Amino acid sequence: MKPENVIYPLKNIKDVKVIYTDEADNFSIASVLWNDKKRIAIRWNGSGNNLGYPQSRGKATWFILPQKVALAFAISIGNAEMEQVIKASTATPLT
Numbered sequence: 001m002k003p004e005n006v007i008y009p010l011k012n013i014k015d016v017k018v019i020y021t022d023e024a025d026n027f028s029i030a031s032v033l034w035n036d037k038k039r040i041a042i043r044w045n046g047s048g049n050n051l052g053y054p055q056s057r058g059k060a061t062w063f064i065l066p067q068k069v070a071l072a073f074a075i076s077i078g079n080a081e082m083e084q085v086i087k088a089s090t091a092t093p094l095t
Helices: 067-076 080-088
Strands: 013-022 027-034 037-044
Touching: 013 080, 037 067, 037 080, 067 080
Parallel strands: none
Antiparallel strands: 013 027, 027 037
């Protein structure tokens, strides 16, 4: 499933912006509004008719990452743009 088409759970998630996709592992990271707060979400995309993971009640969903975990990932792959998106998603300084 294309990550930009994943919009569930509707009551919690808005404004999905995919910021990283690893085509080899079929894995994506997105900047989202989760309950009106900027957060980082991840998912395995699946292929063809496969919804990927996570999913709930037959709908593809996102998994919200703790911000420090998201930041550690961005730093580990050397993605400065993603690092800035994550740092901007919190009022609490992340180091």
